[in-house]
Amino acid sequence: xxxxxxTEKEKIIVPDSFFNQIDKMNKVLAENGADKKIxxxxxxxxSFEKASKNAPIRKADLKKK
Numbered sequence: 389x390x391x392x393x394x395t396e397k398e399k400i401i402v403p404d405s406f407f408n409q410i411d412k413m414n415k416v417l418a419e420n421g422a423d424k425k426i427x428x429x430x431x432x433x434x435s436f437e438k439a440s441k442n443a444p445i446r447k448a449d450l451k452k453k
Contacts, residue, residue, distance in 0.1 A: 391403075
């Protein structure tokens, strides 16, 4: 999932499917008896923390699958 950080608007922009994807992950967790749910904002904060440990790269430098 790709999330955009807009430095001009100072906003985090998520794909239209973001909330549905988190809801699906939470459904799987619930079906498997997990008490914990994924929080939308915390998911982004955790992802940003992990990503910020890496040097910024250009989109063109990403390897094609």
